[in-house]
Amino acid sequence: MIVPLDLSSKATSQRKISDGDTVVVYERHDAMRAITVRAGGVLQNRFGVFRHDDWIGRPFGSKVTASAAGGGGGGRGKGGGGKGGGGFVHLLAPTPELWTLVLSHRTQILYVADISLVVSYLELVPGCVVLESGTGSGSLTTSLARAVAPHGRVCTFDFHEQRAASAREDFERNGLTSLITVAVRDIQGQGFPQEHTGAADAVFLDLPQPWLAIPSAGTMLKQDGVLCSFSPCIEQVQRACEAMRPSFTDIRTFEILLRNYEVREGALKGVVANEESSAGPHPQKRRKLLPPAETLDGVIQNSSSIMVRPCSTARGHTGYLTFARLRISGTD
């Protein structure tokens, strides 16, 4: 279960993988997928053929090996050597963060940086009620569910019937149906349903024209409740902020990005000047850093150290996040 709703469903060291569980198969940091474990089931990937039966009964977090080398070069590369089908993967317990990385993208999704800031700024705690539109692929929705669990509620709306159905399936697979209700509704055209008036602690909008939904969001929120609108384009942000001003205060817009770093253990090369040339009037020119381990051309290797630098590829933009609080309606 992706979000434990009681003590027994928590993934701990004692909890064993069972038939029907969802595991996240970790092949590499950028290659993961969610698999439902089935007795007799099989996973075939670049590292080989894996039998689900080998997984059942083992703890989450286990390393499992392929029972046979897969057809077409299984076991090659970083999977760990091809010693008789010795390719391996790790089986992880699903979490909302892992789910964001493995879910099937029906739409553009939100990633952990935006998600984490949204959950903080919406001030979600267990028991809260949060409205969301659109549902999209359910990436943020899953994290919202964790934030309000075990007794809160996420009411999410999408105008696309197919996508709403896919989202519902995902939530069911992840055991989240008691926390999340999905409805098909055009929030831009119709606003949120009356039944939620004054009941929402927070509202999240990821819509092409959020200004159309903002007045309705205002009626859904409790006093001092928080609204968030996510938009990729600055023009959308400007119109959204304009729409917020009558009923909202403390309007703030951010963008958040993550910069990742890569770590390497190695040695940078140092240089020592030749003995002959430095033996003369300026011996201090000899820049020897370490006891000599010189190669023939005078280049020495420094001892190995850990070096770190930013990754050169990075996400440049996802969207702008605008947060606002519902104004207190004035009287004593």
Next chain:
Amino acid sequence: MAAAAIPREAWEGCSVLLDINDGDRLAFFRLTPAATVKIGNRNCSLKPLVGRPFGSLFSVGPSGLVPCTDDSSRDDKMQDAADAPAQDETRDNRSLVDNNTAQNLSSDDIEAMKRDGASGDDIVEALIANSSTFGKKTVFSQEKYKLKKQKKYAPKVLLRRPSTRSICETYFKKSPARTGFMRVDALSLLLSMANVGPYSDVLVVDMVGGLVVGAVAERLGGTGYVCSTYLGSASSSIDIIRMYNLSSDTTSRIVQAPLSDLRSLQNSGNASSVLNDNIQAEAPEANAVPVENTQPSVPQQVDTALSDEQAQSTEVEPIDIDISEPLLDEQVNQDDKSSLGKEDGSSIASKSLRAGQAPSAERMKYWSEHGFSSLIVAAPDHDADSFVADLLPLLSYSAPFAIYHQYLQPLAACMRSLQVSKMAIGLQISEPWLREYQVLPSRTHPHMQMNAFGGYILSGTRIHNGCVCRAGPQEKTNPNGSSRRLVPSPAR
């Protein structure tokens, strides 16, 4: 749930965050009967705030703080003025000379107006009327001028509810050294990356004043536990949790234990006798019994032994600070050294009977068998590499962890060690970048001032590094891998 998840009104004794003049001054206060706030040269009682909704605005009237309407009328008028002639704005500042002669009212005139009972807004209007250059300014410039005068002569106090977000931002703005320069996006990432959610047992090393412990407890909301562990024999202060207005249920979930105790549990495999002394102080654990006993499948029978102690703990006590204590306000505005006068863990135990208790022996046993759900380390002055190897074996297999640090090199060294020891996968060092924008008609751009650094985070997932071949329920699951040093091999 009967009680609302979020309290919407201030109550007597609660902790509040006051925002004076739109962020110019931020301070925490506790609404005790004698509490006051100094605004300008006046001490105003905070009594008018009790019972008022969070988000209410107050102005300073003759008798102190009075609720005032959120200046929506002012804002709209300003906004309309700003929006409409944006295209037609022909004025500019070519003839405006800043030589202090534009204002005709003197400070004596203003004092006289105050004595005559003029309101702050009246004075602002008078200043505008008596400014010879006001009419020549662009509409944006007029707006700025008016806001500036209002801040000085008609200060406003905004009553804010303390939450992870507002507490973190306030400390970051006013006293960042106290919280290890942890910016709100970094803290939010820690909470998400460590999968903090219901029923989680989160192991935390919090050397940032309690900001992380409080944030985790708030997200747990009464289920699970946050075990704040510390090296050595004395815990560091986690006083910041008092700002959070945590309910007693939530507070009872905060326990403290030295790392040495947790590790000795690992090695011995059963509850250490050292902890038996603490069973008497079991009040928090007893409160937990009703929640946990509804799950018969979990071997929690030992907890029922504590039901006798439930009788001792019927009173529900919120965390409280003596009335005689100085305003929290003072602490935030001072250096990090002087947090409420005491740095050692005993101050928590004496003042708040709920938070910071030692965990019961049964709970320790549970953790030794099941492991913690996740780990958050926020020890910006410590070398993570030296103790992370001791902390990871305490986690469940497949448990995520997130380590915050101010410096990159210690995290890089830690990441390398973890790669070599193969205790974790999915290792990643991230640095969050956060930029705020001003969004106004014809004036949208990023803020001129920006914070350039909020910390680094090393995240990953602990894995089962035991023998690959064995499977089945008989497998010993004592997750103590720290003594095994595997042969270094290229990282995956």
